[in-house]
Amino acid sequence: MKGWRARIGFLVPPGNPTLEPEMMELAPEGVSVHFTRMTAAGPAGTHSGQEERNRSQVESLPGCVRLLAMVSPQVIAMAHTATSYTLGKAREAALVAEMEGLSGARFITAFGSVLAAFAELGVRRVAYATPYSAEMTAQGRQHLESCGLTVVSSGHLAGVRNIYEENSERAYAIARQVDRPEADVIFLSGVGMPTLEALKPLEEDTGKPAISAASAMMWHALRTAGVNCSIKGYGRLLEEH
Structure with missing residues (x-):
C-alpha cells in the first residue's frame, strides 16, 4: 500500500508546474503525496488579476477538497501562499475549519x-x-x-x-x-x-x-501527520526540526 506511513494531499494552483516535483523530492520513505488542481480564472503565473485568481481558487476549494479526500490523506495542504494574504487571518481560520469538516482530514495552508x-x-x-x-x-x-x-x-x-x-x-x-x-x-x-x-x-x-x-508546507504537513524525520539538504527546518 502506498502511503503506509502517511498520505498528504496538496491543492495546487492550476498553472503551477513547480509544486508536484518539489513535494515528491521532499517526500520521505513511506509517505505518498497526492494532488488536485484548483480552478482559477485569468492567465496563470502573471501579476495581472492576481487577487481575482486567489478568490476564484478559494471558491473552487470545496469540490477540490472532496476529490482529494477520496485518497484518504491524513493532511490536506492549500499550496498557495498569496491566498492567505488576500483572505486575512479570520477568513483563513474559518476556511480551515470548513475544509476540515468537508474532508475529515487536517487542513493546513502554506502561510499557516x-x-x-x-x-x-x-x-x-x-x-x-x-x-x-x-x-x-x-x-x-x-x-x-x-x-x-x-x-x-x-x-x-x-x-x-x-x-x-x-x-x-x-x-x-x-x-x-x-x-x-x-x-x-x-x-x-x-x-x-x-x-x-x-x-x-x-x-x-x-x-x-x-x-x-x-519547505515550510512539507515540514508542517509531515509533523501534522505524525511523521518526524530528518530530510537533509534543504535547510535546518527540515533537517533538525
Whole structure:
C-alpha cells in the first residue's frame, strides 16, 4: 500500500508546474503525496488579476477538497501562499475549519505552515522575498506584521514575466538582496517559484535559517501527520526540526 506511513494531499494552483516535483523530492520513505488542481480564472503565473485568481481558487476549494479526500490523506495542504494574504487571518481560520469538516482530514495552508515554522525556529524578525508584484508583496508584508512578526526588509524579483518560469538562482539572489544583519530568518514566499535548491546555500552563506513556503508546507504537513524525520539538504527546518 502506498502511503503506509502517511498520505498528504496538496491543492495546487492550476498553472503551477513547480509544486508536484518539489513535494515528491521532499517526500520521505513511506509517505505518498497526492494532488488536485484548483480552478482559477485569468492567465496563470502573471501579476495581472492576481487577487481575482486567489478568490476564484478559494471558491473552487470545496469540490477540490472532496476529490482529494477520496485518497484518504491524513493532511490536506492549500499550496498557495498569496491566498492567505488576500483572505486575512479570520477568513483563513474559518476556511480551515470548513475544509476540515468537508474532508475529515487536517487542513493546513502554506502561510499557516510558515507561521508554524517561525514558531518552531523561535524567530520573529523576517527578511521577506517574493516573486510577486510590488502590490502583492506589500500586502504580504502587512499580513506578516498583522501576525505579530517584524519584517525588517522586503523585496520582490524585478522583471518577472511569469512566476512559474523563475528558478532557484533567482530565488537565491532576491533572498540575498533582502537579507539584513538584524533579520533572524530569510523567508521566500510563493510555492510557484522553485526554491528548494537555494535554501541550503542561503544558510551556508548567511549563517541564519532560510525557509520557503514550500519547505515550510512539507515540514508542517509531515509533523501534522505524525511523521518526524530528518530530510537533509534543504535547510535546518527540515533537517533538525
